[in-house]
Amino acid sequence: MTASSPRSEHTRTDTGSGDVPAAVLWDMDGTLVDTEPYWMASEVELVHSFGGTWTHDDGLLLVGLGLWNSAEILRSRGVAMEPDEIVEWLTDRVQQKLDADGVPWRPGARELLEALRERGVPTALVTMSVRRMAEQIVAQMPFDAFDVIVSGDEVDEPKPAPEPYLRAAELLGVDIRQTVAVEDSLVGLASAVAAGATTIGVPHIVPLPESEEHTLWPTLDGRTADDLFSVARARRGAATR
Known part of the structure; x- marks a missing residue:
């Protein structure tokens, strides 16, 4: 898979509608894996x-x-x-x-990612690690996890700049404002929020602050695709008020 590779074919829900985000964009280190x-x-x-x-x-x-x-x-x-x-x-x-x-997966991360894929939601991995490491981890997933990868050696301005998330939305062909990003760090939150994504922070090594700019979940363990969709709906509702 390359950053510009075509999206995999999945049975898709009505992504980008009022109910389902156009895509979900995942950080890797600390969010998907405990590296x-x-x-x-x-x-x-x-x-x-x-x-x-x-x-x-x-x-x-x-x-x-x-x-x-x-x-x-x-x-x-x-x-x-x-x-x-x-x-x-x-x-x-x-x-x-x-x-x-071995790959130390974060609690609930693979399960939520797989649930999103089963619902046909496009996904991107947006990591500041280099591509060869991202591909090593993705290769350990027992399902087709990501449509595109954006890695740290492929952007001019890394997180906390918005470029990585904007690049992911561009490659997926979606409006960044209709996406959800999942992050674990202050730097990652800043990048996703600046890009315009609805952002969920899942603190791990570093505590994350409460903020109106993002939603905090203490863990992904037990979280469902519908939980994530609810965050997207609530954020869109707040933006229109």
Whole structure:
């Protein structure tokens, strides 16, 4: 699958109507999969290899950021490598952990995603990880999970800029205002909200604030497609009042 690949053929509901969003756009790390501990452990390993110190709180600063933005922060902490080299090194280490330990799915995420697909809802994976890692994780899904992938190495302005979500809507051929985005980080929320998507925040590593700009769910576990559709309807209703 490529970012510009045609959408898979599914039996579709009336997406984009008052009842069903035109698409659901998913963040990956921390939302679909619990890879943040893999990233944090890899960051510690990398900084320590150059004699520096990297704490859990330092790792929290990078949650949701584009990898090249993260690379610059790591360089400022003594990692004497070029940004591209840092991105490659970190991605390699996280992919090795995925191969060795398996894909740690977030509670309820696969189930909700599969339910949406069974209802014919178009979906996109919108991640700041690079494509090869996104494809590694998608390959572990036991069903046709995504119509398109937008990855961090394919955008000019990563999250928190709106470009990744706008790009996903463009590839799907839908109005971003008729979509729902699911995110776990402050950076991701900012990106999705700025793009114009109805946004659901599911906090994981980093707490998320209450806000009129997004809806907070404590977990995806037990959530249904109809629950998500209800959020979209409520947001559209609020926008018209």
